[in-house]
Amino acid sequence: MNADSVIHVRYALQRGEFALEVDFDLPLRGISGVFGASGAGKTSLLRCIAGLERPATGKLVVAGDVWQDDVSNTWRAVHERDIGYVFQEPRLFAHLDVRGNIEYGLRRREHNGAPDIDHIISLLGIEQLLGRKPNELSGGEAQRVAIARALLCAPRFVLMDEPLASLDQARKEEILPFLDRLHAEAEVPIIYVSHNIDEVCRLCDHLVVMDIGRVVADGDVQSVLVRMDLPILAGEEASSVIHGTAISHDDNDDLTRLKFSGGDIWVPGKPKPQGSKVRLRIRAGDVSLSRTRAEQSTILNIVPAVVESIQPDQGASALVRLEIGTDQIVARVTRRSIRELALQQGDEVFAQIKSVAVRAP
Amino acid sequence: MNADSVIHVRYALQRGEFALEVDFDLPLRGISGVFGASGAGKTSLLRCIAGLERPATGKLVVAGDVWQDDVSNTWRAVHERDIGYVFQEPRLFAHLDVRGNIEYGLRRREHNGAPDIDHIISLLGIEQLLGRKPNELSGGEAQRVAIARALLCAPRFVLMDEPLASLDQARKEEILPFLDRLHAEAEVPIIYVSHNIDEVCRLCDHLVVMDIGRVVADGDVQSVLVRMDLPILAGEEASSVIHGTAISHDDNDDLTRLKFSGGDIWVPGKPKPQGSKVRLRIRAGDVSLSRTRAEQSTILNIVPAVVESIQPDQGASALVRLEIGTDQIVARVTRRSIRELALQQGDEVFAQIKSVAVRAP
Amino acid sequence: TESNAEQVTVAVASNFARPAHEIAERFEEASGHSVRVTTASTGKLYAQIVNGAPFDVLLAADEERPRLLEESGLGIKGTRFTYAIGALTLWSRDDELAGKDCMEQLTKLGTKRLAIANPWTAPYGVAAKQFLVGAGLWSIVKLRLVFGENISQTLHFVASGNASLGLIARSQALDERLPASTCEWPVPASMHEPLEQQAILLQRALPNESATGFVDFLRGPVARQIISDRGYTVPQ
Amino acid sequence: MNANTLFGPLWLSVQLAAITTIVLMIVATPIAWWLARTASRWKPVVQTTVALPIVLPPTVMGFYLLILLGPGGAIGSWWVELTGNALTFSFLGLVIASCLYSLPFAVQPLVVAFESLGQRNLEAAWTLGASRMDAFFSVALPLSVRGYLSAVVLSFAHTLGEFGVVLMVGGNIPGETRVISIAIYDQVESLNYLAAHQLSALLLVVAFIALFAMFHINRRWQTR
C-alpha cells in the first residue's frame, strides 16, 4: 500500500493484565472493519488512534503525517486529529438539545463545501428529535444522534465503536447502505469496530481481526474471511465475499444479473448501475452443494465449483472451501452430507446459493 | 391463560409526543419477547413493570398479586417487586468491584436454596474480572456483569433490556442457551426486550410486538411469527417456529432426528434427550422450494409441503406460507422462481431446509 | 492619600463611640471641618496604626496603647493626654435581685453568672478583676464568670439576661436605651486603678490643622461637658 | 505560655469542630438530599433560607442567638425548663450555634454531589432489592464521598476558625467555652503578638494535619 493512503498503527499499551500490542496498516479509504470478541481490545485500539490514550510505545502515521511517535516525541492532541468518533455509548451532551449536539462539531471544524446536514439527519431518522434533550431519547435514538454528530464534524476519517449495536434490524438496514454510500461519495474513510460479522461482511473492504490485544489477521475482507483457521470467523458466522460486475437488470422480476469469475449470479434489486463493480457477500450457511444441477427449484443461483478443501467445523457440520472461477467461497454442510455425497478435494459440484442471500451494497 | 400464571399489564403513559398505551397479558413462565423498532416504547414498558415509572393510568397484576392499580391506589415500590432488571446500559456501581456489584443483590433478597453463583459467573465468563472496578471493563464485559447481577438477586421474574446487544456472536451463542436453560431449570420467567428477531425466535415462547407505543401483536411465538402482515416481521428477518420431539441421535454424524407434524427433520448436535420436546426455528431465507425431490444434495431436510398463501415481500422476493402437517412455515423465494415454477396456492412442493439452519435450544 | 486639610479621621475605642460622635458633630458645627469617626477595639486600632492606617487622632480606651505609640514615634510626642476616666458599675436586671444589695449578691451567685470584660484584653476587664481581687471575691466568683470580648459584649450578656450580674461601664449604665436595672451599685473608683482613657495625635496628622483643632476641641469645655454627661470623669 | 493555656483551648476547639461536623453531616444530609431531588416549588425558598445564616456578621448572629438561646429566649427558656441548665455559656450551646452558622457549608457541597449523582445508580439499586434508605446508604453515599469530603473540610475548618458566634454565645470561659480562635484573638488584642504567632502556628499545623489526612484518605480511597 502507498504510504500516502494508509494509516500506520503501532502501539503497546498495558491496562492491568490486558496488553494491547499491534503493528499494522489500515487503508485510508473505504471502510475498515475491526472485528473481535468482547474484551479483545477493539475499543482500546480506537482510543489510541483518537489520541484518547497515550501509550508508552506508539506510532501513528496518517497519510504520511506523523500524528504520534514516541521516538521523535511527536504528539497531536485529540482535537487536532480531525477525526469523528462514535463511542460505544452515545455520550450526548446533556445540556444541549439534539440540534445543539449536532451543531457542536459542525461549528468547530472547517468544511469543504456545505455538509449535507438535512440529508444525514433524515437518513438517521432524527428530524423529529431535534428539539429534544438527550434524556428524552430512547437508547437507539441517542445512538443515531451520536452518529450524525460524528459524521457532521468534517472528519478526515471516522472511528465507529459498534455504532449499530443498539439499533433494530430495520434501522440498521437503512443506515448500513448509507454508511457504505458515505465512503463512496464523500470519500470519508471509516474504521468500524463490530462484533457482528454480518455488518463487517456487508460494509468492510478491509478487515482486521483482533484477539486478546493482538491482530490475528488483517487484509482484504475477501482473503481474511475465507481463512477457515480463525476460530472467531468459523462457527455460525462463516462467510465469504466475492466481487462481480453488474450486467443487466430484469425490471419485471427486479433482479440484477452479475458476472463474476465463476459465471453469472442473480441478485435482487438494482444495487448498482450497469457496468459497475459490486460486492457479494455469501454466508457459508446459505450455500448447499449437489452433484447434479437441480431442476424445478426456487434456488436461482446454481454455479459449478471445485472442492478445494474440507475442514470439520463444530459438531455436526464442516466447512467446504470451493473454487468458483478465480474466486473462493465457503459452504457449511453437515458431515453426513459429505459422507453421503462422498465429497473429496478436487470434486466438481454445483454450489446452490439462495439468491436472496446474496448482498450487494 | 390462568390468572395465576400471567402478568396482566395495562398502562397509559405520556412522554412528550410519545404515548405508551398497552393492555395485555404475559405468561409468567418461559421467556416472553418484546420486539419492536427503536423508539417503539420497549424500555418504557419495562420501566413501568419494574415500578420505575408511575403512569397515571396503570394496572399490574402478577400471578394474582396486584402490584399496581390506579383505581384501588395500590402501589408496590420497586424494591418490593422482587424483579431482576438488566438495563440497556450496564449501570454498574462505580464504587464496588465486580464481586461487590454481584453480591449487592445477592445479599438483599432471600434465596430458596443456594443460588449457583459460580455456575452463573463462569457461564458469563467473568471469573477473571471479579476484582476489577467497573471502569476497567470493556463494554461487553460490563454488560455480562450486569446480567449476572440481575440473575443472582433471586427475582420472581427478570426484565432484560437488550442484554446481548453489546456482545459478540460467540459470547451470545454461549449465553443464549444458558438463558434458555435458566427458565427451564430454575423456572425464572424472563421478559426479554430485543430488536434482534434472531434472538427472539431463538429464545422466546411468547412474543409481544410493539410499534409506536402500542402492542400490534402478541401471542405464542409460532403464531405471531407467521403473521406476514406485520411489516416489522417481514423483510430480512422473516422466520417461523415449529415444535417437534427428539427421536434418536446419530452419534457418528452428531445429528438428531426430530419428529414433527410434517415428518422427520435432522438437526445438528444433541439438543435434548430422547423423547423431549424441542423448538425449531426456521428462517424464511433458509427455505427453498422445488417441485421434485432433489437427489445428491447436501440439503438434509426435504419435506413435502402445501402452498397456503403467497405474498409479495420487498422488491424481488415473496413470502410463501407453507403447510407442513399441522405446522406452518414461511419461505422466502424470488418472484421469478414463483413464476418459473408457476407456484400457486394448493400446490404440493418440497420444502428444502438447510439442516444447519434449524435451531433447537 | 495625603490627609485632607479639611478632614480629620479619628479612631475611637468602641466604648467611647457615642460621645465621640457627639463631640465630632459639635466640632464640625464649630469649625467647619469634617470629621470621620472610625471605631474598633483599642487593640485593633493600635495594630492598624502600626501598619499604616490613615488615622489622625486616636481616642484609646486605655493609656498603654497611646504610650506605646508615643514611644515608637508614631504618636506625636507630648500630645498624649487623658480625655476621660471611666468607672465601673455592678449592674443587674435579674428580677430575683430586685431590691436587694447588689454587692452582697456577688457572694450568693449559686448557678448564676457574673459577666465582666476580658481582663486580658479590655481595660474594664482589668479594673473589674482588680476590684474583685481587692474585695476578696475573686476566688468566690471565679467559676461563675463569663468574659465579654469588650465592655459592650459584657453588657449584652447582662442585658439579655444570660448573666445575672455584670460589671459594666458607668457610661453604659446611664444609657437611656437600656432596660431599667433591678439593682445597681457603682464601684468606688478607689477599688481599682483609674480607668484612664488617653488620646494622642498621630504622626500623619502633623500638617493637618483640623486634627489639632479636634484635639483642642476635645480638651475644651463643650467636649468636657458631653464626656461627663455620658458618665465619665473628666480629669483636670 | 504554659501547656494548659496552649493545649486546653486547642483541644476544646478540636472537640467542638469534630462534634459540630458530625452533627452537621447528620443534619445536612436529609436537607441536601431533599434539595437535590425535589421538584417542589419551595425548593429555592428552602435553599435560600439554608444559606442565609452566613450573611449576618458572626457577632451579630451570635447576638441574636444569645437572645434566642438565653434563659429569656424561646429555645433557651424551654431548655431551662427541661433540664434546669442554661444553653448559653455551655459547650452544648456552642455546638448548636456552630451548627447553625456552618450549616450552609455542609449543605451546599452535598447538594452538588447529590445532584450530579443522577437517577441511574439508584434505579439499579432499587431493582436489586434495596429500599430507598438502603440504596441511599449503599450507593448514593459512597458515590458522593467527594461531596462529603468537601462538606466535612469546610464545616470542620470553618468551626475551628469561627469565633464571633462562639465568643458571644460561649462567654470565653476557660476550659469550657474558650476555644483556640478566641485565645489567639485575645493575644492579638492584648498585643501579645509572639503568643499569637505561636498559637496561630499551632492551629495551622493541627488543621493542616487534620485536613491533609482527610484529603489523603479520600485519595487513597478513590484510587483503590
Place this chain on the structure above:
Amino acid sequence: MNANTLFGPLWLSVQLAAITTIVLMIVATPIAWWLARTASRWKPVVQTTVALPIVLPPTVMGFYLLILLGPGGAIGSWWVELTGNALTFSFLGLVIASCLYSLPFAVQPLVVAFESLGQRNLEAAWTLGASRMDAFFSVALPLSVRGYLSAVVLSFAHTLGEFGVVLMVGGNIPGETRVISIAIYDQVESLNYLAAHQLSALLLVVAFIALFAMFHINRRWQTR
C-alpha cells in the same frame, strides 16, 4: 438613622461581595479544575493549603493580612512602589482580603462538580474538534452549573457577612471600607439595638432576594 448611613454601607457590601465573587470564580476555576483532574502527589497538599485560610479566626487572618498588605509588608510595599497607593484601608485591599478568605468556599463546590463530571463528555468534545479550553467552556462549565451556583452563593453570602478580616484590613472608614456587616456590628456594640435590628433586617432581605434570584434562575435553567 438616615438613608446614607443605611444604604451607603449596604451598597458597599453588595459591591464588595459582587466583585469578590466574580474574582473568586475566575481564580477558583483553574484551581478547582486542576485539583479535580490531577493525579499529582501534591494534590492533597494543595487542597489542604487552599482550605487553610478559614481555620484562622477572621480577625487574626486580618491581622496577618494587615502586615502583609501594609506599606511595610511584602506585597504591600511592592504595591506602594508600583502605584504610590497603599493596599490597606482601601476598597482594593478589601477585595483582596475577602478573596483570600472566601477562596475555599468557591473552590470546594467546584471541585465536587468537576470531579463528578467525568471524562466521557470531555472526550466526546475533543473528538468533535474542541480544544481543551473550548471543551471546558462549552461542555464542562455548563454541566457544572450547579457547582458554580453553590460556589457563588457561598462566596457572595460569606463576603456579605464577613467583617473580621474586613474590619482589620479596611479600618471601618465610612464611605470607603465601612461595609454593612461592620455597620451592624457597630450598632450592636454601641447598644443601638433598634438600628442593629433594622440593618440586619435590611441585609437579610437583600441577601434573600439575591440568593433567591440565583436559585430561581438556576432552577429555570435546569428544567428548561
